[in-house]
Amino acid sequence: MSQRRRRAGDGPAAQHLGEVLPLARKLELYYWMRLTRTLEERLVALYRQTKVVGGLFRSLGQEADAVGSCYALEPRDVMSPLIRNLGAMLVKGATPVEVLKQYMARGDSPTRGRELNIHFGDVGPAGATRGFLGQISPLGDMVPVMAGVTMSFKLRGEDRVGLVYVGDGATSTGAFHEGINFAAVNRLPLVVVIENNGYAYSTPTHRQTAAKQLVDKAIGYGVQGEQVDGNDVLAVYDVTKRAVDRARRGEGVSLLEFITYRRKGHAEHDDQSYVPPGEIETWAEQNDPLDRFTRVLLDREKVPAAELAALDVRVQREVDAATDLAEAAPLPAPHDALVGVYADPPAERPLWFRAGADTSRLGRERAEGWGTFDAAPGAR
């Protein structure tokens, strides 16, 4: 049942769904990958200016896997990202200004300054929400939650699919195991993606599991398994789209393993002293997903270099504009902390020793629109 390479389950004559994408859509993939990288580079600059509150997490070298996989989803589908899935979030409609405001802990950021970095989401009814779920830090937990999200699709007969990312490290958690098993037994429309980027913080994958490859776990859960080159955006799209289609057809869970590489440290502060010399350089030179895809577009698809350059400029402008907006955004007001732990009561009262706390506004603090920050998908 576990397939070592892509498409074995779909018959030998199956099309490569990535390669047959129209050029316009391939250029969209390029756009999202470039946007991911440029936005992260901007975050690095802001981080160095100490404008980022807390840590900064990069997905350098993994843009293809995040973008290519999420691109296989429909707007009504729901995706659950992890810290290296900025690209997937952008594809799903998260905007650069949201991301920047989050990292800078602004008062009108998607979580109003309550949560870190890209821990934010927008889920609910199809159409009304963009369909990505805010992660929490404890690894693996999103797998059971996404089992529940997709269970709701199945119970209600909705034509929606879920996709959840985990790292190689997170496969060691009990939550991952219980979640994928639960989804498998109930044949839920869920795609579980393992991004094997070689490391969990400092721990190499062979200290995380004794399995030869992580996709070998598929058979033990009785689900379809496929492994793919995670730095080939079209291959990632191909394998994910097939898994999404299977889920949509009611064929249950797939476990996909993307082979990729984390070129930056766990977070910006990590000096990667544990990485064997030359390893990062080799991946950077020979296996950068943007370089690879650029070559495909230039050489095979005959896209004029100027067209890609124009996209790069567009991305740069968008990130500049988003940065201006984010930097001008207000910080949260302290008393905002009191609102919304429960639906009822809608706000906590400040403790008595906080005599100075301004509570006069608490009544109207819980506006009707108090949900996700309401930047529409078009607002990107």
Add this chain to the structure above:
Amino acid sequence: MSQRRRRAGDGPAAQHLGEVLPLARKLELYYWMRLTRTLEERLVALYRQTKVVGGLFRSLGQEADAVGSCYALEPRDVMSPLIRNLGAMLVKGATPVEVLKQYMARGDSPTRGRELNIHFGDVGPAGATRGFLGQISPLGDMVPVMAGVTMSFKLRGEDRVGLVYVGDGATSTGAFHEGINFAAVNRLPLVVVIENNGYAYSTPTHRQTAAKQLVDKAIGYGVQGEQVDGNDVLAVYDVTKRAVDRARRGEGVSLLEFITYRRKGHAEHDDQSYVPPGEIETWAEQNDPLDRFTRVLLDREKVPAAELAALDVRVQREVDAATDLAEAAPLPAPHDALVGVYADPPAERPLWFRAGADTSRLGRERAEGWGTFDAAPGAR
């Protein structure tokens, strides 16, 4: 890597380690299986007389798997049983009188009335302890604990092996997953046995996992996997002994799946209404492990029927004697509850409103021998 049937990893010419056992040892296997069954029947009688405190758990029809596997261990090895592994505990040196006192919550039972049924153990240094660990109720937890026990063997260079049982149901727990993965990565000398008896309480195995067979999980953990007929005591011994030998040779973890059947309900109160009609009867008539092994002994090994009958009588006498001892055993004194939550302080003080509590004896309550109930292995 995952082997569907026994011995595939050991070359085609490998001996059947069960079949080549000397007759005297085969008769020991018979003795332990018979003792397990007779002791449980006695417990049923006591339960009906309301002398058992709490529930009663049977292993009827699973005696071969518990006895045959544990028989593959050396006295210095450590085994962690579950609720259906009374047979394994007896092989490891637990005595009928200990079991009876536990079930009747006597004051000199192995846990002095603190824990239920067969939740008791005796582990520590080789030689000084019998080598079985007291289970707790939350399923799966003993797998990580046994990873730690076997890690101590490896770190200290001790020639000892661990074996841990889980049910088909317990394979769904996060603890099972984290524990076997941890053991696999560290190549610990641990044998993990899944007793697939068809049900977890009322839940059939196909509602527990979508895998075709539970041994399919082995490859995902990078460990050796073997499946065996759990009602064939010699086959169980054979497969387990090979796994134990591999562990002892430093070849790491094995995952064994025993196919068996739980003929009684989850506990005595369970009416098994969820079992398809005829299923239990079929297993009882065609696949009772004691019947099957009796036939092997009579037909193939040419043991005189009278010899087996004599063993049965011996077992009956031992269980009778143990019952007399257990019924005469004292109930725990109430203030015994206060002793030994911590090494220091050695006892809690009674709360002030317990004016009547006799605390005069607390000082000497924590005797030097305050460890496991000190019935020597020979005392069986």
Add this chain to the structure above:
Amino acid sequence: MAAITYLEAIREALDEEMQRDPEVFLLGEDIGAYGGAFKVTDGLFAKYGATRVIDTPISEIAIVGAAAGAAHMGMRPVVEMQFIDFIANAYDMLTNYVATARYRAFLPTPMVVRGPSGGYVRGGPFHSQNPEAGFVHTPGLKVVYPATAEDAKGLMKAAIRDDDCVLFFEHKYLYRRIKGVMPAGDHVVPIGRARLAREGTDLSVITYAATVHKALEAAERLQQEDGLSVEVLDLRTLAPLDDAAIFATARKTHRVLVVHEDTRTGGLAGEITARINEACFAHLDAPVLRVTAHDIPLPYAPALEDFVLPQVDDIVTAARRLAAW
């Protein structure tokens, strides 16, 4: 109408809410055809089928996490822990994921986690627990623990309708031992309000769950033997605590005994004592006293369990000391 047991009252609430709201569904181990370890869901599988009464693998993390995911999407899952003791396995999911979902991500998570709790039944250390303290300590969760059949039904209906996660502890000692006649109509008991189980003037016992009945028994004895008039407040909801009711009884009798079955250190009685001390200090004629279990894992043998857990005699002893202060 005939009286029904505490357990039947819970079942009736589940049934009525499933009838009323198609988004309500049940999730848990062996709750389907088998009806659950204690038969709380008995008959519901037959009535509502496998899509609304869903048997799960032995996976408390996944059960709670999946309930949260479905709840985000507008469903109203009711999860059974086969024994509440196993809620410890889902502690991360409940305290880190579920409890924070609304606050950190504005995600509604209307779900109920229910299960048989408590001791006095010779269940031993892993089938007798009262794990409420850790969850009352977690902002974002609500906690209820009914003592009567009427409240078991009414609070379950309120819990299912609540827009946040409610932990619903059911005392297994009470399941079949007590009965009540259900009020007619849509009987909903609001979360957050205590119940005055017995009026009195000399001292107050504040408690919840099985020890409500022990307190009532003690109160009766104290009335008869000592002529003491004991008020008994049944908290019913543990988070949020009903401060108004707690303070009212403290200010009325000036002597308060807090009783719970849970262990002493870090149990809820400390929190209640602190609140009374803060808000009613001038009204107290005596210290707030606590009758609780000893700080010991609950042993199995009857003599040991009875020693560790609070008994009617203990409440009587403590009340006498309080009255004599």
Add this chain to the structure above:
Amino acid sequence: MAAITYLEAIREALDEEMQRDPEVFLLGEDIGAYGGAFKVTDGLFAKYGATRVIDTPISEIAIVGAAAGAAHMGMRPVVEMQFIDFIANAYDMLTNYVATARYRAFLPTPMVVRGPSGGYVRGGPFHSQNPEAGFVHTPGLKVVYPATAEDAKGLMKAAIRDDDCVLFFEHKYLYRRIKGVMPAGDHVVPIGRARLAREGTDLSVITYAATVHKALEAAERLQQEDGLSVEVLDLRTLAPLDDAAIFATARKTHRVLVVHEDTRTGGLAGEITARINEACFAHLDAPVLRVTAHDIPLPYAPALEDFVLPQVDDIVTAARRLAAW
């Protein structure tokens, strides 16, 4: 001798104990060559090798469970949670398995679970927690939470030598912010004894961990601005609590403020209040007051975090009210 940081003091304790006792070994995520997320174990892998400083998969259940198994066999594992927040994943293993092992099975389980805890560092809801309350509530566990570099070292050495499981909370705000000169020789601070951090006569602040430093700052201000003499008791050990020290300060000043960084409801301050109320009722001139975090998951933005957590100003405000009672 030169002063070393709180973090270095912990490392020194680990190093000395590993040197002293070959049964001591370390287990955790990224603690080997990398030296741990906060570099607490930096250098120990190089010194003791891969059999005594063991990197693990991301498996808190397994890490804690394996430590228990090794401890049963006579080893002395010291486990790191990369952030203490993830101890929630091992809640079942710690509270059900580890805490009960000695009592139910007479199994020694000498192990330490340590990890970076606490807020004031913009860590957000999952990298700032203070989960001590749930464990102080669990019979069978010991809990320490040092506030000084000296105690960090001395308590770690005591924890490793203790014959039961000790949870060792390290405040990450203090890791590199405070220093101390280590006493010469085998510096062991006994578990279960509080430390008088400042003597005073008008009122007492009882606290632990990072808020010890906030309390000391407040005490200084109260001395200067109000002429109030404030005693500050640093609990250091949370389980078992040092009743003698708590009662002594309460009986001395007659006014007690309990301060902690943890959320209010169900936090340790309630337990401490209840104990003082029980044992020192006649000595109290005012109610025991609590300064704690708000009952809110800890938000990330500085303005929000600072609002939720207790600050020096809050202690000053509360102390003034207490003094004026």
